[in-house]
Amino acid sequence: MYFLFGVHNHQPVGNFNHVFEEAYDRCYYPFLEVLEKYPSVKCNLHISGPLYDWLLSFHKELIDKIKLMVKRGQLEVMSGGYYEPILPIIPDDDKALQISLMNSFINRHFKTKPRGIWIAERVWEPYLARVINQSSLEYTFLDDTHFRYAGMTGKELFGYYATEDSGYGISIFPISKTLRYKIPFSKAEEAIALLKGFAQEKDVLVTLFDDGEKFGLWPHTYEWVYTKKWLEKFFKLLTDNAGIIQTVKAMEAVDKFRPQGLIYLPAASYEEMGEWVLAPDNFDIYENLREYIKKSTRQYEFNNFIRGGFFRNFYAKYPRLNFMHKRMISLSKRIHSAKSLDNKKSILKHLLMAQCNCGYWHGIFGGFYLGHIRGAIYDNLIKAESELDKKILKKPLSVERYDLDFDGCKETVVKNKHLIAVFSDRGGSIAELSYKDRSFNLLNTITRKEESYHSKIKENVKNDNSKIATIHDMAVAKESDLDKYLTYDNYEKTGLVDHLLDKGITLDDFIKQKKIKTLSNNIYNLSLIKRSPVVMLQYNYAGDNIGLLKNIFVKKGPEFRAEYKFAGPDMLNDCYFGVEFNLFLASPKEIAFVVHGRVEPFSGEKEFKDISSFAAIDSFKKTSIEFIFDKADIFAMPVYSVSSSESGFEKVYQQVTLLFIKRTKNNSFSINCKLKKKEGK
Numbered sequence: 001m002y003f004l005f006g007v008h009n010h011q012p013v014g015n016f017n018h019v020f021e022e023a024y025d026r027c028y029y030p031f032l033e034v035l036e037k038y039p040s041v042k043c044n045l046h047i048s049g050p051l052y053d054w055l056l057s058f059h060k061e062l063i064d065k066i067k068l069m070v071k072r073g074q075l076e077v078m079s080g081g082y083y084e085p086i087l088p089i090i091p092d093d094d095k096a097l098q099i100s101l102m103n104s105f106i107n108r109h110f111k112t113k114p115r116g117i118w119i120a121e122r123v124w125e126p127y128l129a130r131v132i133n134q135s136s137l138e139y140t141f142l143d144d145t146h147f148r149y150a151g152m153t154g155k156e157l158f159g160y161y162a163t164e165d166s167g168y169g170i171s172i173f174p175i176s177k178t179l180r181y182k183i184p185f186s187k188a189e190e191a192i193a194l195l196k197g198f199a200q201e202k203d204v205l206v207t208l209f210d211d212g213e214k215f216g217l218w219p220h221t222y223e224w225v226y227t228k229k230w231l232e233k234f235f236k237l238l239t240d241n242a243g244i245i246q247t248v249k250a251m252e253a254v255d256k257f258r259p260q261g262l263i264y265l266p267a268a269s270y271e272e273m274g275e276w277v278l279a280p281d282n283f284d285i286y287e288n289l290r291e292y293i294k295k296s297t298r299q300y301e302f303n304n305f306i307r308g309g310f311f312r313n314f315y316a317k318y319p320r321l322n323f324m325h326k327r328m329i330s331l332s333k334r335i336h337s338a339k340s341l342d343n344k345k346s347i348l349k350h351l352l353m354a355q356c357n358c359g360y361w362h363g364i365f366g367g368f369y370l371g372h373i374r375g376a377i378y379d380n381l382i383k384a385e386s387e388l389d390k391k392i393l394k395k396p397l398s399v400e401r402y403d404l405d406f407d408g409c410k411e412t413v414v415k416n417k418h419l420i421a422v423f424s425d426r427g428g429s430i431a432e433l434s435y436k437d438r439s440f441n442l443l444n445t446i447t448r449k450e451e452s453y454h455s456k457i458k459e460n461v462k463n464d465n466s467k468i469a470t471i472h473d474m475a476v477a478k479e480s481d482l483d484k485y486l487t488y489d490n491y492e493k494t495g496l497v498d499h500l501l502d503k504g505i506t507l508d509d510f511i512k513q514k515k516i517k518t519l520s521n522n523i524y525n526l527s528l529i530k531r532s533p534v535v536m537l538q539y540n541y542a543g544d545n546i547g548l549l550k551n552i553f554v555k556k557g558p559e560f561r562a563e564y565k566f567a568g569p570d571m572l573n574d575c576y577f578g579v580e581f582n583l584f585l586a587s588p589k590e591i592a593f594v595v596h597g598r599v600e601p602f603s604g605e606k607e608f609k610d611i612s613s614f615a616a617i618d619s620f621k622k623t624s625i626e627f628i629f630d631k632a633d634i635f636a637m638p639v640y641s642v643s644s645s646e647s648g649f650e651k652v653y654q655q656v657t658l659l660f661i662k663r664t665k666n667n668s669f670s671i672n673c674k675l676k677k678k679e680g681k
Contacts, residue, residue, distance in 0.1 A: 001199035002248045002256075003238070004173060006044030006141065006209035007031065008118050010084055012358035013050045014376020020054050024062070027216035030226050032065055035074070038235040042247040044209060045075050046118035049082035050356060052105060063109060070110045076249035079103050079114035079137055085355035088125040088267075089312065089325065091332045098352055099135040116140060116250045118209075120357045122175075123311050125267045126165055133168035139254055141209040143270045144174040148304040150265050158198070159205045160253065161263040171254055172265065179208040184215060184225055188233035195245050205253055218646055267310060274308025275452075276363040279317060282309070283452035314361045314368075319407065319492055320446050321360065321368050323431055324377060326405040327422075328354055331385055343387055350384035362451075362643070369446065369643040369652055371584065378434065378441040382420065386436045389415060396556045399531050405431075409523060414535050418558035418675070423496075427520020428539035428550045430495040435558060435675045438623050442675070444584035445655045446641060447489045453644050457482050485640045485651045487511075491518040493639070493657065496562055497580040498548070501661060505576070507607050507635045510659055517544075517575075524550065546571060559674035566667040577662045579671060581627075582655050586620035588638050591656065593617075594624075602656070608634040616656065617678055624678045627660070629671040635659040 009028055011020050028051075035043055045066065047055075055062050069075040081087055081098035082105065090098070099117065106114045117137045119128065124142055132140060144157045152174075160173040183191050198206050215231060216222045225231050238245055248256075268274065278286060286308055293302045315322035328351070335347055358365070359373040368374065389398075397416050404411040404422065411431065412423045422432035434441040490513065491497060502515030509515045519541060528538035539550040547567025554560045562579070566572060585591050591602040594615040600606075608614070614634060615626040636658050640651040662669045 001195065001201070001244065002203065002205040002246050002253065003195055004044065004205060004207040004209070004248050004250055004253055005042075006046065006078070006207075006250070007212035007215065008046040008048075008209065009051055009212040010048035010120075011051045011054065012373055012376070013083060013353050013356040013380070014373050015050075016372070017054075020051070020058070023213065023217050024055075024059055026222045026226075027213055029059070029062055031212060031215050031231065032062065032069070034226075034231045034235060036065065036069060037232075038239050039072065039074055040242060040247075041074070041235050041238050042249050042252075043075055044078060044116070044250050046078040046080055046209075048080065048084040048120075049102060049105070050084065050353075052109075067110050070112055073249075076116070076251055077106050077110055077112065077114060078116045078118045078250075079106060079135075080118040081120060081355075083352050083356045084120045084358075085352075086120050086123045086311070086357045086360060087128060087131065088123055089360065090355050091329065091336070092131070093336050094332055094352065094355060095131050096135065097348065098355070099131075099137070101352070103135065103137075115254075121269055121273060121311075121361070122146070123269045123273070124265060126163075126264060129163050129165040129170050130168040132170045133164075137170070139171040139173065139250060141173045141175055141207060141250075142265065143180075143268075144177050145271045146172075146265045146268045147174045147263065149268050149307055150263060151304065152263070153301070153304060155201065155204075156260070158201070159257060159260040160207075161261055162259040163263055163265065171259055172263070173207040173209070173250065173253070175207050175209050177271070179206065180210050183208060183210075184221065184230050184234070188230055188237055191234060192237045192241060192245070196241070199244050203257070205248070205257060219648075268307070269311055271308070273311060273361075273363060276361075277309035277311060277313050277317065278452065280450050280452045280454070311361070318362070318368060318447075318449065319405070320494075321362075322407070323405045324374065324444075325360055327381060327432070328377070330404055331381055331388075335384065335388060338388060338392055341388070341391055343391065347384045347387045350380040350387070354378075354380035354384065364644050365646055369641050369654075371444065371652070371654055374444050375441075375584070378444050379439045382434045382436060382439040382441065385420065385434075386439070389436075397531065397535050397554065399529065399535055401526075401529070410526075412526065412529070412537055414537075414554045414560075416554070416556050419554070419560075421554060421560060423537055423552060424494075425523050425526055425539075426492070427496075427498055427518075427522060428524040428526075428537070428541075428552065429492070429497050429520045431492075433495060433673075433675075435623060437558065437675075437677060438621055440621050440623055442583050442585070442623075442625060443495055445493050445582040445639075447491075447493045448487055448639070448641050448654075450486075450488050451643065453649070454486055454642065457486065457642065457649055479650060482642050482649055482651060485642045487513065489513070491521050493580075493582045493655065495581045496520075496550075496552075497582075498550070498564075499578040499580060499659075500546070501576040501578045503574070503576055505661075507605055507637070510635050511605065511637055516578075519546065519548065524548075542567075557674075558676070559672065561670065561672045564669040571667070572662075572665055577669060579660045579662075579669070581658045581660070581673075582639070583616055583625060583658065584655050585616060585618040587653055588656075590620045591616060591618060593636065594626075602636070602638075605635075605637040608636070614658075616658075619678070622678050624676045626674045626676065627658075627671060628674075629660060630662065630669050631664070632669075633661040633663060635661070 082101035420434040524539040530536040
C-alpha cells in the first residue's frame with residue numbers, strides 16, 4: 001500500500017513571538033530533525049506565510065533544512081494562500097494574489113515549482129477547483145468527510161479523485177479521519193497495524209495530511225511524541241515495513257496512479273468545523289441525533305448524511321465578526337478599483353495580512369475570541385486604508401453611506417486624517433473607532449454569546465489529563481469558577497449605546513445586565529447629514545413613549561461629539577439615561593484611568609460619582625481616549641468571555657465597558673470623545 005503523509009504548520013499574523021518560538025522548539029524543528037534521520041520516509045509539507053516570514057527572521061536554518069530535504073527528494077512543499085486566508089471568504093483577486101505569493105516564495109527559496117495546494121481549514125466551495133487550476137496548481141487535500149457528504153464510503157475513500165469547475169480541473173486526495181484521530185495519539189505499532197490493514201487492497205493509496213502542531217505543541221504531546229520517541233518509532237517502523245507500506249509524495253501519487261473517478265464535493269470543511277458554526281440550540285439537536293443514530297446497526301451509513309452548518313454562517317452567528325469581515329471586503333474593493341497607486345504593493349501586503357484566517361471564525365482554538373489576533377487584523381486594515389486614503393481622499397473630511405456589513409441596516413463611514421469612524425443606524429451607535437495614528441481600532445470589541453460548550457462548564461465536566469487525547473476531546477477547565485463569567489449580551493457591545501436605566505440600578509445590576517432597557521437595539525432614523533465644514537449626523541428615535549434626538553459631530557481632528565436631546569423633561573421622571581462605550585484596551589494592568597486629573601489604576605469594577613471628565617490610558621498602545629461630558633456617574637468594568645482553546649476552557653479578557661449615567665432631569669446630555677498619543681507609562 002502507499003501512504004501519503006503530510007503536515008501543515010501555521011502561526012497567525014499577530015501571534016506572540018514566544019508562541020512562535022515555543023512551537024519551533026517543541027514541534028517544527030524536532031519533527032524535521034527526526035524525519036531527516038529516515039531519508040526513505042517521504043513526506044509532504046505545508047508551511048503558512050506568517051510562519052515562513054518568522055523563520056526567515058529568526059530561524060533560517062529550518063528553511064535551509066527544508067531546501068536540502070526537497071533537493072534530495074524526501075519532501076514535497078505545498079502552496080496555499082500566503083497569509084493563510086479562508087479562500088472562499090476573500091475576493092477572487094485576493095485569492096489569486098495570495099496563491100501567487102506562495103508559489104513565488106517556494107520557487108525562490110526551495111528551487112521547486114509547487115504542484116499542490118493546502119486549503120486553510122479545508123473550507124471548500126466547488127468553484128475553488130477553477131481558482132486552483134488557474135493558479136497553475138494540480139491537486140489539493142480535503143477530509144474524507146467532504147467525500148462522505150457526497151455519498152462515498154469505505155474503499156471509495158482511497159486514492160484520489162478528479163473534479164472541475166467551468167472546465168478547469170484538479171485532483172483531490174481524501175484525508176483519512178481514522179488516521180487523523182489515531183496519529184499520533186495511539187501507539188506507533190497500532191498506527192502501523194492500521195496501515196497494514198489497508199494493504200489488503202492492491203496498490204491502495206491512503207492519505208493523512210494534518211496539523212503539524214499535534215506533533216509536540218498540542219497539550220501533552222511533546223513528551224509522547226519526542227521524549228517517549230513516538231515519532232522516531234513511527235518513522236523506523238515505516239522504514240522497516242517499506243516492502244508493505246511505501247511512503248509517497250503527492251506528485252508521485254498523481255504521476256503513478258489514475259484518479260478513482262470524477263467527484264463533485266459539496267461546500268464543507270472538516271466535521272468539527274460544521275459543528276462549531278451551529279447555534280447552541282441547533283448543536284444540541286445535532287448532538288442528540290448523532291447519539292440516536294449510534295443505537296442503529298447502520299450508524300456508519302447514516303452518519304454520512306448527517307452534517308453540521310455552513311462555514312459562512314459564522315458571520316450570521318457573530319455580528320461583530322461579520323463587521324470585521326465586511327470591512328476587509330469593502331477595503332479590498334476600494335484598493336482594487338483605485339487607479340495609479342505608487343504604493344499599491346505596500347497597501348496590498350497589509351490587506352493580504354489582514355486576511356489571515358484565525359480571527360474570522362471560532363472553534364476549539366479560540367479564533368475570534370483572541371483579541372490580539374483580531375487586533376492584528378484591524379492593525380493591517382487600518383494601515384492599508386490609511387495609505388490608500390493619503391493617495392485618493394481629496395477632502396479633509398470624507399462621508400460614505402451604505403450597508404457596509406450587509407445586515408439590512410446602513411452605516412455611515414466618516415474619515416479624516418486621524419480617524420475612521422463607522423456609525424450605524426442601529427441606535428446611532430458607533431461600530432468602529434480607528435485611530436490612524438496608532439493603527440488601532442478602539443472598538444475591536446466582542447458581544448458575548450452563548451456557546452454550545454458552555455453547557456460542559458455548567459455541568460463541571462472534567463477529563464482525565466493523564467492520557468493522550470485528541471484535541472477535540474479535551475474539555476478541561478483551566479481555572480475555577482468559570483461559570484460566574486457566563487454572561488450573554490442582548491445588545492452589541494460597541495460605542496454610543498443608549499440605555500434607559502432603572503433609578504435603583506447598581507454596578508452589580510449593570511454587570512448582570514439587570515434594570516436596563518437598551519434603546520440602541522432599535523433602528524434610529526438618520527434625518528440629516530451635513531458634510532462641511534463639520535460632519536453632522538442627525539438621528540431621531542421615537543417609540544415606547546420615548547422621543548430622542550441624537551446629533552453626532554466629527555471635525556478634522558481625532559475627536560467627535562454626541563449631543564442628546566429628549567422630547568421633554570418628563571421622559572426621565574422614572575428612569576435615568578445612560579450611554580455605554582466599550583473600549584478594546586490592553587489587559588487591565590496596562591490601563592489607567594484619569595478622573596479630574598487624578599490617575600487611578602484599573603484593577604476591576606469601579607464606580608465614579610458626579611464627574612465631568614474621564615480618560616482611559618492604554619500604556620501598551622500608547623493611546624488615551626478622553627471623555628468630557630455633562631456631569632454624570634460612571635460604571636467601569638472589565639469584560640471577559642469564556643471560550644475554548646487547545647488546552648481547555650478559559651476566561652479571556654476582551655475589553656473595558658464604561659457606562660455614563662445622566663441622573664439629572666434636564667432634557668439634554670452631551671459627550672465629547674478625543675483620542676491622543678500617549679508616550680511612556
